[in-house]
Amino acid sequence: KAGVTQTPRYLIKTRGQQVTLSCSPISGHRSVSWYQQTPGQGLQFLFEYFSETQRNKGNFPGRFSGRQFSNSRSEMNVSTLELGDSALYLCASSPFGGAGTEAFFGQGTRLTVV
Amino acid sequence: QQQVKQSPQSLIVQKGGIPIINCAYENTAFDYFPWYQQFPGKGPALLIAIRPDVSEKKEGRFTISFNKSAKQFSLHIMDSQPGDSATYFCAASNTGTASKLTFGTGTRLQVTL
Numbered sequence: 001k002a003g004v005t006q007t008p009r010y011l012i013k014t015r016g017q018q019v020t021l022s023c024s025p026i027s028g029h030r031s032v033s034w035y036q037q038t039p040g041q042g043l044q045f046l047f048e049y050f051s052e053t054q055r056n057k058g059n060f061p062g063r064f065s066g067r068q069f070s071n072s073r074s075e076m077n078v079s080t081l082e083l084g085d086s087a088l089y090l091c092a093s094s095p096f097g098g099a100g101t102e103a104f105f106g107q108g109t110r111l112t113v114v
Numbered sequence: 115q116q117q118v119k120q121s122p123q124s125l126i127v128q129k130g131g132i133p134i135i136n137c138a139y140e141n142t143a144f145d146y147f148p149w150y151q152q153f154p155g156k157g158p159a160l161l162i163a164i165r166p167d168v169s170e171k172k173e174g175r176f177t178i179s180f181n182k183s184a185k186q187f188s189l190h191i192m193d194s195q196p197g198d199s200a201t202y203f204c205a206a207s208n209t210g211t212a213s214k215l216t217f218g219t220g221t222r223l224q225v226t227l
Binding site: 004006033035042043044045048056058090092101102103104105106107108 | 146148150155156157158159160163203205207209214215216217218219220
């Protein structure tokens with residue numbers, strides 16, 4: 001069974017630009033969550049999608065948004081990039097409802113904002 | 115109230131030793147406590163998880179001890195190997211719908227020969 005796939009693996013963007021990250025969950029998983037990982041703040045929850053609906057949102061500004069498609073694939077968008085958005089963005093999929101149960105992570109997308 | 119406090123920040127043990135990583139939480143609504151292992155350049159991998167109705171869970175060389183009254187839980191790695199060198203994160207969540215994982219700050223473990 002294929003794991004969680006995130007693309008691209010690495011991105012370099014300029015301050016002020018926007019970026020879209022993609023996540024394909026494990027087959028059959030319907031819940032997809034996004035996390036930001038930085039050395040200073042650690043792993044922080046961004047949002048969770050289930051059946052194309054955002055079900056929970058973390059404490060991030062509105063520049064961070066996401067969506068989920070009918071095949072459970074998810075995208076995350078960050079607009080007006082800031083230097084502080086440089087981070088590893090991780091996607092996790094879960095088999096059941098609820099992001100907190102058996103979350104399986106992808107390898108992440110390393111975003112560098114210059 | 116959503117915090118999960120993890121210690122130590124880093125840990126060095128010899129091969130065969132038993133590193134212990136501790137976590138404490140405040141939110142009594144948390145009812146699911148997983149541990150993740152992360153190698154450089156990789157995403158976190160689920161190691162083992164426990165729910166508060168049991169005090170201990172073992173999977174292979176990994177054991178979680180859980181103390182509900184103290185709101186603390188810990189990870190023990192038996193017979194540690196150099197390949198266990200990684201960063202370990204504890205986490206907690208309320209497994210109702212629309213839940214999220216709240217992570218500890220991580221422990222960098224180094225197992226020496």
